[in-house]
Amino acid sequence: MGASKSESFSDEHNEMASLFKALSHPARIAIVDYLLSVDSCICGDIVNELPLAQPTISQHLKELKNANIIKGTIEGTAICYCINPDTIDKIENHFGMIRHKLKNKCC
Amino acid sequence: MGASKSESFSDEHNEMASLFKALSHPARIAIVDYLLSVDSCICGDIVNELPLAQPTISQHLKELKNANIIKGTIEGTAICYCINPDTIDKIENHFGMIRHKLKNKCC
DNA sequence: TTGTTTTATCGTAATATTGCAATATAATAA
DNA sequence: TTATTATATTGCAATATTACGATAAAACAA
Numbered sequence: 001m002g003a004s005k006s007e008s009f010s011d012e013h014n015e016m017a018s019l020f021k022a023l024s025h026p027a028r029i030a031i032v033d034y035l036l037s038v039d040s041c042i043c044g045d046i047v048n049e050l051p052l053a054q055p056t057i058s059q060h061l062k063e064l065k066n067a068n069i070i071k072g073t074i075e076g077t078a079i080c081y082c083i084n085p086d087t088i089d090k091i092e093n094h095f096g097m098i099r100h101k102l103k104n105k106c107c
Numbered sequence: 108m109g110a111s112k113s114e115s116f117s118d119e120h121n122e123m124a125s126l127f128k129a130l131s132h133p134a135r136i137a138i139v140d141y142l143l144s145v146d147s148c149i150c151g152d153i154v155n156e157l158p159l160a161q162p163t164i165s166q167h168l169k170e171l172k173n174a175n176i177i178k179g180t181i182e183g184t185a186i187c188y189c190i191n192p193d194t195i196d197k198i199e200n201h202f203g204m205i206r207h208k209l210k211n212k213c214c
Numbered sequence: 215t216t217g218t219t220t221t222a223t224c225g226t227a228a229t230a231t232t233g234c235a236a237t238a239t240a241a242t243a244a
Numbered sequence: 245t246t247a248t249t250a251t252a253t254t255g256c257a258a259t260a261t262t263a264c265g266a267t268a269a270a271a272c273a274a
Contacts, residue, residue: 056264
């Protein structure tokens, strides 16, 4: 085989796995970090910030967009990218649940 | 190509990406969830909980162990698995940083 | 119109992941 | 010793990901 048996798992588990998969590459972590490092949204200059070719970055941005981790709005010729706080919330809530359950355990 | 250019990114970005990669499969999310769902550590019955063959689960457990997300201690014939709270802390701190930086932004 | 700039898509090669049967290993029991 | 039980490893096929050159598309400028 090779494909993951996602149909065997719950929607919740698949959804969280998809979010983490979107964050599972250093280039995508670096993109998120860069978007956070400036005060406003970033219009256009992400390609110059990373040591990857433009089509590769475009592909990584697409994955982050598909996972709703970032949002992109067209501004003339460029595209402005921003973090989507709602998705950050979702991930934080997941770890809040983990933290809560860990309190009841012996480890 | 195909291999990710991890040497081009910072240690911090690579480390976070590795943690998220370990959580990027629904079976591994389900394993973590199961370990959290009982009051004590789990000795042995993870294989019966998931719709995957024993070698596949062993492989997923290995990845979670390599990422320090779970710990395993030998108990006679079985192995007891537990969540490693330190790694959960590390991930939570990362999102704490993201949350902090998001407050200074316009989105 | 033509040219420029920015981002997306296509095509493809290199590499990684997923899943499992078969087998091996390790600890205990009989 | 020989079983038995629990987990790990090996080997391989199927599939997914990563990266990038070439090219396309979209918006604007001259």
